[in-house]
Amino acid sequence: MVAVLPSRMEEVLLLVGGRGLRESEVAKTLGVTRQTVNRVLREARAKLTEMFLGLAEVLNADIVRLNVSKGFAVLRSRQTRTKIYVIYVPGRGLRAVFKGGIDCSGDNVGLCTELVEAASQWGLIKPTGNTARDVERVLEAMEA
Amino acid sequence: MPYSGLPGVLNSVGLVMVSFGLVAPFLGDWALAIPLTGIVLLLLSIGREVRVSNDALVLCYGFPVVFYRQVVKDVVEVTDLKKLSRGRLAKYFKLPVAVFLVVALLPLAYLMARGLRVPLVYLVYLLIPVVVCVLLIAYFVLTSTGYLKLLKRVLSFVGTTVCVMSFFVGATYRSVHGHSILEDPHAVAMWIIGVLLLAFFLIAFSIYTGKRSVIVIEDSRGRHYAVVAVDDESAREFMRVVVSRVMARGGGSP
Numbered sequence: 001m002v003a004v005l006p007s008r009m010e011e012v013l014l015l016v017g018g019r020g021l022r023e024s025e026v027a028k029t030l031g032v033t034r035q036t037v038n039r040v041l042r043e044a045r046a047k048l049t050e051m052f053l054g055l056a057e058v059l060n061a062d063i064v065r066l067n068v069s070k071g072f073a074v075l076r077s078r079q080t081r082t083k084i085y086v087i088y089v090p091g092r093g094l095r096a097v098f099k100g101g102i103d104c105s106g107d108n109v110g111l112c113t114e115l116v117e118a119a120s121q122w123g124l125i126k127p128t129g130n131t132a133r134d135v136e137r138v139l140e141a142m143e144a
Numbered sequence: 145m146p147y148s149g150l151p152g153v154l155n156s157v158g159l160v161m162v163s164f165g166l167v168a169p170f171l172g173d174w175a176l177a178i179p180l181t182g183i184v185l186l187l188l189s190i191g192r193e194v195r196v197s198n199d200a201l202v203l204c205y206g207f208p209v210v211f212y213r214q215v216v217k218d219v220v221e222v223t224d225l226k227k228l229s230r231g232r233l234a235k236y237f238k239l240p241v242a243v244f245l246v247v248a249l250l251p252l253a254y255l256m257a258r259g260l261r262v263p264l265v266y267l268v269y270l271l272i273p274v275v276v277c278v279l280l281i282a283y284f285v286l287t288s289t290g291y292l293k294l295l296k297r298v299l300s301f302v303g304t305t306v307c308v309m310s311f312f313v314g315a316t317y318r319s320v321h322g323h324s325i326l327e328d329p330h331a332v333a334m335w336i337i338g339v340l341l342l343a344f345f346l347i348a349f350s351i352y353t354g355k356r357s358v359i360v361i362e363d364s365r366g367r368h369y370a371v372v373a374v375d376d377e378s379a380r381e382f383m384r385v386v387v388s389r390v391m392a393r394g395g396g397s398p
Contacts, residue, residue: 041364045220049391062380063387064227069220069364076227143228 003051003093009044010090012037017069018123045069048088055086055094065142071122072142085139089118097139104132149367150212151189151205156243158185163247188212194371196385199393201361203369218364222386224379226357299346306342310335359383 005013015026023041027034045068052073056063061075061084071088075096083099095114104112112131119125119138127134158181165179190207201216252271313335317325325331357379361369373379 042218046392049387053387053392063222063383065221065223066387066391067221067223067362068391069362074228 004091005044005047005051005088007091009040009047012040013044013048013068013071014090014121016041017071018121020123051088051094052086055096059084059096070124071118072124074142085142087115087118087122087124087138087142089114090121097135099139102135104135149214149369151191151214154185155189158182158189159243160246160250161185163250164253191372194382196389199390201369201386201390203371214369216361216363216369219361219386219391220364221360221362222383222391223360223362224357224383225360226376226379302342302346306339310339359386361386 011030012026015021015029016023021029023037024034027037030037048068048071049066052063052066052068056073056075059075059077060079061077063073064076064083065074067073073086075084075086076082077084084096085099086094086096089095092114095111095118097111097115102108102112109131112135115138116125116127116131116134119134119141120127124141125134125137128137161182162179163182165175165182187207188211189205192204192206192210195202195204197215201219203214203216204210205212205214314325317328317331321328325335355375357373357376359371359373359379359382361371363369371382373382
């Protein structure tokens with residue numbers, strides 16, 4: 001299982017899923033053919049799915065929602081029934097937050113910032129500057 | 145589940161035709177043809193089974209024989225609606241709500257089609273349930289935080305409305321006929337049968353929908369499809385199959 005997607009795959013995924021560009025527009029932007037974009041997009045989504053699936057197995061959780069177009073998944077632990085919110089952070093890999101939220105202070109500041117930045121890149125939210133509130137909005141967006 | 149595309153259209157038209165048939169005896173011979181056609185359309189739109197073929201999902205519709213096959217490729221999202229707690233249900237139930245609104249407006253359409261002039265008080269009686277129904281359904285689908293909560297609220301609303309309307313029916317009967325509805329055994333029997341049928345339907349509906357999970361699938365073109373799983377275990381298994389055998393393999397690449 002790969003931990004991070006190749007940069008070209010991330011780029012195509014974010015242009016299509018995050019910015020809402022069409023495949024033809026992405027092809028023009030990157031200077032490649034539309035077929036190449038289509039192929040990269042399919043491969044990227046398949047790899048991203050494998051990553052989420054792998055994490056669900058490691059956490060012994062069921063997938064409640066998986067959206068590879070927006071780079072996130074909602075899992076539910078088979079033992080505790082707790083929900084787990086997972087987002088793919090470009091260049092870094094998957095990040096998970098358990099239901100109940102996260103205290104965005106101390107050691108968690110970096111994680112919260114990553115979550116908000118990733119959600120912004122995927123087009124899930126527009127950051128307000130209040131990181132703790134933005135993390136809550138990210139979790140809400142994953143269930144909306 | 146007939147949720148979108150051709151099955152969704154057939155199901156919606158079928159529901160409207162069956163409902164319209166109940167209030168359209170003035171059409172003569174057509175009065176029977178309309179609800180029968182509606183029933184045929186409903187049967188054609190029934191979801192039968194889901195298969196995985198060449199890394200794509202094949203949704204089969206139609207009863208007793210498969211009438212239509214919908215191939216779903218490039219799946220980008222799969223969601224178990226029952227397990228979401230903050231879902232915007234309006235996003236997923238646009239078509240059923242639209243059909244429900246059309247059915248709610250049928251009595252008015254009937255009056256207009258026949259060119260009937262009814263007393264204002266009757267029109268108000270007719271309009272109040274329609275307007276309240278439209279507003280409440282819109283409110284429920286916009287604010288309910290989960291599929292089961294939506295179901296609970298709709299069932300509570302229907303039950304309460306029937307109780308309240310029963311008093312209105314009794315009062316209107318007395319004002320029209322000059323005596324209590326309880327003195328007319330046939331009218332009371334019809335009313336009791338109607339309420340019992342409704343109660344039976346609501347109980348069956350709540351058991352059926354409460355146990356089942358609605359799984360919504362979205363493809364890369366933004367089209368939504370829905371599959372109903374008979375219980376939680378089947379829903380989990382179906383989600384696993386979609387994710388591991390369709391999404392993880394590129395979803396039916398040409």
